[in-house]
Amino acid sequence: MLNNTVSLLSWDQETYMPEAAVDYRAEMMSFHTMRSHRLVKSKEMFHWLAAAEDDIKTKKELRNLEELRYSVDRACCIPQKLVKEESLLIPRAKASWVKARAQGDFLLFVQDLEKIIKISRQKAECWGYDQEPYDALLGTYERDVSSVQLDKMFARLKPKIEVIAQQAVTKSSSNKLQKLPGKYPVHEQQRFNESVARSIGFDYQRGRIDSTAHPFCTRLGPKDIRLTTRYDESDFTSSLFGVLHEAGHGLYEQGLPVEDFGLPSGAAVSLGIHESQSRLWENHVGRSLSFWQKWFPTACECFPALRKVQFDDFMQYIWRAKYSSIRVESDEVTYDLHILLRFKIERALINGELKVNDIDAYWNESFEKSFGFKPKNAAQGCLQDIHWSMGLFGYFATYTLGNLNAAQLFQQAIKDKTIAKEVNLAEYGGLLQWLKKEVHQHGCLLSPNRLMAQATGSKTEETAYLKHLNLRYSRGL
Amino acid sequence: MLNNTVSLLSWDQETYMPEAAVDYRAEMMSFHTMRSHRLVKSKEMFHWLAAAEDDIKTKKELRNLEELRYSVDRACCIPQKLVKEESLLIPRAKASWVKARAQGDFLLFVQDLEKIIKISRQKAECWGYDQEPYDALLGTYERDVSSVQLDKMFARLKPKIEVIAQQAVTKSSSNKLQKLPGKYPVHEQQRFNESVARSIGFDYQRGRIDSTAHPFCTRLGPKDIRLTTRYDESDFTSSLFGVLHEAGHGLYEQGLPVEDFGLPSGAAVSLGIHESQSRLWENHVGRSLSFWQKWFPTACECFPALRKVQFDDFMQYIWRAKYSSIRVESDEVTYDLHILLRFKIERALINGELKVNDIDAYWNESFEKSFGFKPKNAAQGCLQDIHWSMGLFGYFATYTLGNLNAAQLFQQAIKDKTIAKEVNLAEYGGLLQWLKKEVHQHGCLLSPNRLMAQATGSKTEETAYLKHLNLRYSRGL
Numbered sequence: 001m002l003n004n005t006v007s008l009l010s011w012d013q014e015t016y017m018p019e020a021a022v023d024y025r026a027e028m029m030s031f032h033t034m035r036s037h038r039l040v041k042s043k044e045m046f047h048w049l050a051a052a053e054d055d056i057k058t059k060k061e062l063r064n065l066e067e068l069r070y071s072v073d074r075a076c077c078i079p080q081k082l083v084k085e086e087s088l089l090i091p092r093a094k095a096s097w098v099k100a101r102a103q104g105d106f107l108l109f110v111q112d113l114e115k116i117i118k119i120s121r122q123k124a125e126c127w128g129y130d131q132e133p134y135d136a137l138l139g140t141y142e143r144d145v146s147s148v149q150l151d152k153m154f155a156r157l158k159p160k161i162e163v164i165a166q167q168a169v170t171k172s173s174s175n176k177l178q179k180l181p182g183k184y185p186v187h188e189q190q191r192f193n194e195s196v197a198r199s200i201g202f203d204y205q206r207g208r209i210d211s212t213a214h215p216f217c218t219r220l221g222p223k224d225i226r227l228t229t230r231y232d233e234s235d236f237t238s239s240l241f242g243v244l245h246e247a248g249h250g251l252y253e254q255g256l257p258v259e260d261f262g263l264p265s266g267a268a269v270s271l272g273i274h275e276s277q278s279r280l281w282e283n284h285v286g287r288s289l290s291f292w293q294k295w296f297p298t299a300c301e302c303f304p305a306l307r308k309v310q311f312d313d314f315m316q317y318i319w320r321a322k323y324s325s326i327r328v329e330s331d332e333v334t335y336d337l338h339i340l341l342r343f344k345i346e347r348a349l350i351n352g353e354l355k356v357n358d359i360d361a362y363w364n365e366s367f368e369k370s371f372g373f374k375p376k377n378a379a380q381g382c383l384q385d386i387h388w389s390m391g392l393f394g395y396f397a398t399y400t401l402g403n404l405n406a407a408q409l410f411q412q413a414i415k416d417k418t419i420a421k422e423v424n425l426a427e428y429g430g431l432l433q434w435l436k437k438e439v440h441q442h443g444c445l446l447s448p449n450r451l452m453a454q455a456t457g458s459k460t461e462e463t464a465y466l467k468h469l470n471l472r473y474s475r476g477l
Numbered sequence: 478m479l480n481n482t483v484s485l486l487s488w489d490q491e492t493y494m495p496e497a498a499v500d501y502r503a504e505m506m507s508f509h510t511m512r513s514h515r516l517v518k519s520k521e522m523f524h525w526l527a528a529a530e531d532d533i534k535t536k537k538e539l540r541n542l543e544e545l546r547y548s549v550d551r552a553c554c555i556p557q558k559l560v561k562e563e564s565l566l567i568p569r570a571k572a573s574w575v576k577a578r579a580q581g582d583f584l585l586f587v588q589d590l591e592k593i594i595k596i597s598r599q600k601a602e603c604w605g606y607d608q609e610p611y612d613a614l615l616g617t618y619e620r621d622v623s624s625v626q627l628d629k630m631f632a633r634l635k636p637k638i639e640v641i642a643q644q645a646v647t648k649s650s651s652n653k654l655q656k657l658p659g660k661y662p663v664h665e666q667q668r669f670n671e672s673v674a675r676s677i678g679f680d681y682q683r684g685r686i687d688s689t690a691h692p693f694c695t696r697l698g699p700k701d702i703r704l705t706t707r708y709d710e711s712d713f714t715s716s717l718f719g720v721l722h723e724a725g726h727g728l729y730e731q732g733l734p735v736e737d738f739g740l741p742s743g744a745a746v747s748l749g750i751h752e753s754q755s756r757l758w759e760n761h762v763g764r765s766l767s768f769w770q771k772w773f774p775t776a777c778e779c780f781p782a783l784r785k786v787q788f789d790d791f792m793q794y795i796w797r798a799k800y801s802s803i804r805v806e807s808d809e810v811t812y813d814l815h816i817l818l819r820f821k822i823e824r825a826l827i828n829g830e831l832k833v834n835d836i837d838a839y840w841n842e843s844f845e846k847s848f849g850f851k852p853k854n855a856a857q858g859c860l861q862d863i864h865w866s867m868g869l870f871g872y873f874a875t876y877t878l879g880n881l882n883a884a885q886l887f888q889q890a891i892k893d894k895t896i897a898k899e900v901n902l903a904e905y906g907g908l909l910q911w912l913k914k915e916v917h918q919h920g921c922l923l924s925p926n927r928l929m930a931q932a933t934g935s936k937t938e939e940t941a942y943l944k945h946l947n948l949r950y951s952r953g954l
Contacts, residue, residue: 019682021683021697210493223500261501
């Protein structure tokens with residue numbers, strides 16, 4: 001209840017809260033966060049858990065208790081003082097990040113970022129790790145991988161993605177349609193997005209879509225899933241892909257067993273699996289030919305400006321690739337290059353190999369090596385993402401894990417002939433049922449690797465993803 | 478913090494929450510309500526209050542502690558069990574009321590209403606009273622009056638209002654404009670309402686306006702005041718008067734001393750005073766000739782449909798009076814007749830003189846005596862208001878007290894020549910400053926009667942209000 005209260009306070013802050021309310025909101029969030037932490041660390045919790053562990057009757061109870069024990073043990077490692085310090089620092093750090101980004105001045109963010117990294121390193125020490133501090137932070141989001149494993153996997157991926165990206169960028173530069181013509185009014189986008197979201201199975205009785213600066217998905221209760229997107233009146237696909245991405249998260253949350261809400265068996269297992277659901281609906285579904293064969297005519301009805309556009313040109317526009325400085329605006333094929341950069345930098349920061357003062361220069365230099373140019377300023381560079389201001393170190397890598405998992409799951413799902421046939425007609429009922437059965441319904445009962453192995457025959461690998469990128473971006477299928 | 482959390486949970490429920498989330502939301506609200514009640518009743522609170530009372534240094538501290546002591550004592554009277562029972566019953570009762578109203582079937586609501594009345598009577602017994610149980614409930618909203626006093630005041634008011642109403646209704650029936658022509662799109666109404674709300678001083682940095690089935694105003698933090706309204710595309714004045722009314726509440730909340738937030742000196746004193754602020758801006762400002770002399774041209778710019786309407790006809794439309802069954806749709810002059818009816822019925826219910834099963838028939842009979850006809854069905858009769866389903870017995874009378882206070886305060890304010898001159902030009906900066914000084918800034922430090930006496934020279938009386946109604950509705954000024 002306390003954690004869901006914090007989620008509502010946070011959702012409201014991002015969507016509707018008046019500007020001047022921010023200080024008191026930070027106090028309220030800290031108040032509930034502290035109490036939640038205090039309860040988890042309480043003697044009662046200790047006794048309840050011990051008593052339950054002495055009385056395990058089913059495999060499900062065993063797994064639930066293992067996961068609860070893991071969370072409780074992790075919470076118990078962190079002193080109350082540190083929780084308080086962090087919960088009060090983050091709203092301030094977020095504010096200084098917003099200011100620094102608006103002015104493109106990294107120096108305005110340096111002090112708070114240093115404090116956040118210090119707290120993150122302290123937390124890593126509290127939790128402990130085998131090889132390096134960054135491992136401990138990764139464990140918050142993804143427990144089945146170590147930094148070294150990720151590093152090796154990313155090292156294998158990088159040159160292959162660079163080749164595909166290079167070809168795709170060159171090909172896109174000669175696209176007939178470089179920009180959509182005309183204007184796409186927000187309320188028409190909302191209508192169109194709602195039709196799409198409903199058609200892939202998002203349940204509006206148990207959810208809604210609002211508008212925010214940064215799209216996200218959050219769960220405020222067993223039957224209360226909130227998505228957000230943002231609108232660009234010159235391009236309706238921007239808000240649509242936001243909705244498809246967040247609805248992917250939302251379908252996962254809506255697919256978790258409602259009766260297990262509050263238990264590990266009723267919660268999402270990891271960010272790498274969560275992101276697989278969002279990327280699957282955004283890219284494998286939403287950027288597919290068959291999806292647009294169905295939805296392009298409807299889009300033309302909603303948006304008169306689109307009627308001038310040829311379908312083939314539109315698809316090339318959807319599949320365009322371009323080296324750009326901003327991660328969230330980047331295309332499917334260059335996306336992971338952004339992630340790989342962040343993984344390298346934040347790992348070095350947490351492991352004490354890079355100083356906060358050197359981030360800006362190091363970012364620009366590394367970015368140039370991958371993308372061939374330097375960001376215009378820090379707002380287009382190391383200040384672009386909100387994550388660090390919120391203390392979310394270890395989070396970025398899960399985006400690429402999500403891409404790998406998405407491809408692997410999707411390719412497995414369409415091995416079923418009925419699902420494949422439906423997907424070709426842009427009908428996704430069977431696909432959603434398959435995802436519910438293989439992913440959603442397990443909650444945390446299967447670890448990410450077990451889940452992937454059970455669903456697809458192997459744990460997370462890069463093969464399926466590279467095959468997908470190659471088909472769509474090298475061979476243009 | 479806990480009470481503000483409950484307010485946010487409730488605001489979200491009314492504005493944006495998905496339908497299926499209601500059960501868990503009720504649990505969350507009950508969880509925080511119970512904890513708040515437990516804290517107020519705790520030993521720590523007892524010791525802190527006692528220690529503070531031993532160490533009073535200023536008159537303000539004295540008044541704050543007197544008010545805190547009153548609230549704590551009242552909370553301590555109620556057993557935890559009753560708080561739990563009530564907090565879990567209300568969401569269910571609200572749901573059964575919604576259903577009963579939709580089907581116009583009072584029987585669907587009878588069981589829950591009986592439970593709510595039982596709880597309300599138990600609370601009255603816990604709190605104690607001098608003359609009758611209803612007095613104890615009145616005290617939640619208005620401490621300076623007793624049921625007998627109100628009854629006498631209402632008995633004096635009733636025949637006078639009935640005469641004015643009769644004349645006004647007859648006059649209105651020959652109005653040229655019985656209905657606004659054309660359509661008034663919601664987003665244009667929102668733009669117009671926002672201009673008006675800003676111009677009277679509502680601060681959007683510290684507040685916002687949303688849309689709900691029933692307009693309300695709530696405070697979620699020292700700088701976070703949320704208003705709501707509802708839209709009728711055939712009449713833009715419906716949402717506008719909603720906004721003016723709620724903004725009146727909002728200006729009061731925004732005018733309370735921010736640094737005293739959480740203390741009685743930073744909180745609104747009573748509903749009768751609160752309602753005086755909303756009714757002042759809605760009726761004395763928003764239904765005045767000078768207001769429309771300024772805003773009618775802007776309204777015509779926003780709403781092409783209005784351009785066909787003559788200004789004089791529009792003013793007669795604004796001032797129309799009609800006997801109607803629904804309180805919230807009624808005009809300024811018949812409004813109190815609705816209140817007087819509810820006061821009589823709920824007083825009888827709480828004092829045990831009327832049975833729940835007899836409400837419907839008793840309502841219709843009493844209504845006919847005042848209004849000359851019977852409501853079509855229970856949805857138009859005793860099921861129309863949400864209050865009883867939420868356990869808000871003792872609340873209705875404060876609407877009429879608010880009308881009396883509004884007239885008394887407004888007439889006092891415009892005795893100041895500068896304010897009167899500004900108001901005649903539809904400029905309200907001076908009026909708002911006066912209200913801040915005489916009403917808002919005091920928080921709970923002055924009792925309603927003290928506040929009214931200090932601001933206007935006498936406690937709440939009916940003279941100013943009757944003068945206002947007479948001027949506007951008998952003499953048409």
